[in-house]
Amino acid sequence: MTTVAWHADALCAAVSRLGSESAFEVLARARQLEALGRHIVHMEIGEPDFDTPAHIKAAGIAAIENNQTHYAPSAGIADLRETIAEYAARFRGIAPYSRDSVVVSPGAKPAIWNTLSALLDPGDELIYADPAYPAYASAASYLGAKPIAVQLHEAKNWRLDLDELAAKITPRTKLVVLNSPHNPTGGVLTTDDLQTIADLSQRHGFLVLSDEIYSRNLYGQAFASISQRPGMQERTIVIDGFSKAYAMTGWRLGYVILPPTLARTVTLFANNTYSCVSPFVQEAGIAALTGPDHDVIAMNETFRTRRNALIAGLNAIPNVSCTMPEGAFYAFPNVSKITHDDKDLARFLLEEAGVATLGGSCFGAAGSGYLRLSYAASIADIELMLSRLREYLPKFPR
Numbered sequence: 001m002t003t004v005a006w007h008a009d010a011l012c013a014a015v016s017r018l019g020s021e022s023a024f025e026v027l028a029r030a031r032q033l034e035a036l037g038r039h040i041v042h043m044e045i046g047e048p049d050f051d052t053p054a055h056i057k058a059a060g061i062a063a064i065e066n067n068q069t070h071y072a073p074s075a076g077i078a079d080l081r082e083t084i085a086e087y088a089a090r091f092r093g094i095a096p097y098s099r100d101s102v103v104v105s106p107g108a109k110p111a112i113w114n115t116l117s118a119l120l121d122p123g124d125e126l127i128y129a130d131p132a133y134p135a136y137a138s139a140a141s142y143l144g145a146k147p148i149a150v151q152l153h154e155a156k157n158w159r160l161d162l163d164e165l166a167a168k169i170t171p172r173t174k175l176v177v178l179n180s181p182h183n184p185t186g187g188v189l190t191t192d193d194l195q196t197i198a199d200l201s202q203r204h205g206f207l208v209l210s211d212e213i214y215s216r217n218l219y220g221q222a223f224a225s226i227s228q229r230p231g232m233q234e235r236t237i238v239i240d241g242f243s244k245a246y247a248m249t250g251w252r253l254g255y256v257i258l259p260p261t262l263a264r265t266v267t268l269f270a271n272n273t274y275s276c277v278s279p280f281v282q283e284a285g286i287a288a289l290t291g292p293d294h295d296v297i298a299m300n301e302t303f304r305t306r307r308n309a310l311i312a313g314l315n316a317i318p319n320v321s322c323t324m325p326e327g328a329f330y331a332f333p334n335v336s337k338i339t340h341d342d343k344d345l346a347r348f349l350l351e352e353a354g355v356a357t358l359g360g361s362c363f364g365a366a367g368s369g370y371l372r373l374s375y376a377a378s379i380a381d382i383e384l385m386l387s388r389l390r391e392y393l394p395k396f397p398r
């Protein structure tokens with residue numbers, strides 16, 4: 001019998017270019033510490049701590065009872081694709097989408113991976129913001145494309161500097177990735193920002209991949225999508241999903257909306273990888289989009305209260321400052337007066353203070369000297385975390 005040894009040299013070269021989402025690694029370590037009896041305050045993982053709303057759970061359970069437990073079409077069941085197409089156009093106030101534009105995926109993350117796999121040739125350039133959700137640069141690098149970072153600045157409240165963006169555009173620029181509201185900073189692009197990027201897209205011919213997964217998590221202005229700018233609906237690939245708005249992270253349900261010719265190829269990737277999303281999960285998705293919205297609104301109001309408490313508390317800690325996030329549920333405090341080695345500080349806080357956070361540089365070099373805190377945590381936990389920071393930050397060995 002032949003045995004296969006899983007030696008490192010069996011791995012293909014491209015995997016050395018993969019990034020990773022550190023939140024899952026920190027969560028695993030935090031769980032280990034909890035198993036040893038330590039109390040940990042979780043501020044690392046970006047998932048709403050609320051239960052999935054009852055009517056959504058009921059729809060999923062009913063679909064299981066109705067034996068919707070078999071394979072489904074790779075692009076998603078027709079009813080959900082239709083519902084998403086209708087919702088996405090209505091929510092953004094744009095022209096109707098065809099349901100052939102929608103490809104359903106197990107979470108938004110595989111939609112990003114499969115879309116980039118369908119679009120990027122080796123050598124193509126993808127412009128993205130640094131810091132950023134790691135999935136874009138990871139997939140682009142794996143595919144042999146070039147991720148080109150445009151640095152975000154705290155002084156601009158984490159909006160893109162559009163001159164810097166324009167300076168990075170070349171004839172190889174295939175895609176510009178936007179993510180507003182933004183993970184990890186909570187920054188939000190203005191309508192003027194979006195118009196300038198729309199003009200650049202039309203002048204230079206690149207497409208925009210707009211990751212709008214936090215489109216329901218805003219605390220001031222209404223949501224603005226680049227797809228609303230004149231001429232941009234057909235140039236914008238929208239990524240969205242159910243994880244954040246409906247507290248459905250574990251259900252794994254997301255989607256991409258893009259022109260039907262491209263959607264067919266993204267569907268081919270779905271066919272080659274996960275085959276389809278569980279039909280009962282898709283039924284729950286229909287209930288989420290067609291059911292009452294008050295849970296989404298109530299969750300968001302709770303996030304707003306937590307955000308206000310967290311930011312006030314952080315700014316009262318010596319050597320820490322934090323801008324006011326306008327969307328998503330993340331704070332990105334500046335700890336550079338304490339250290340630039342934010343990952344070491346995050347490790348210290350987890351191991352010594354029992355506070356799980358992420359170093360800002362997990363999201364790119366421009367995150368160095370910052371921490372990312374997810375305020376999908378109760379006010380009691382936020383207060384406890386703040387008191388632990390007050391106690392332990394002065395003890396960080398410099």
Ligand SMILES: Cc1ncc(COP(=O)(O)O)c(C=O)c1O
Nearest residue numbers: 046107108109133183241243254
């Ligand atoms: C910006 C961004 N896009 C996509 C995702 C993926 O979400 P999902 O859980 O639906 O895969 C996340 C999750 O943290 C995110 O922050």
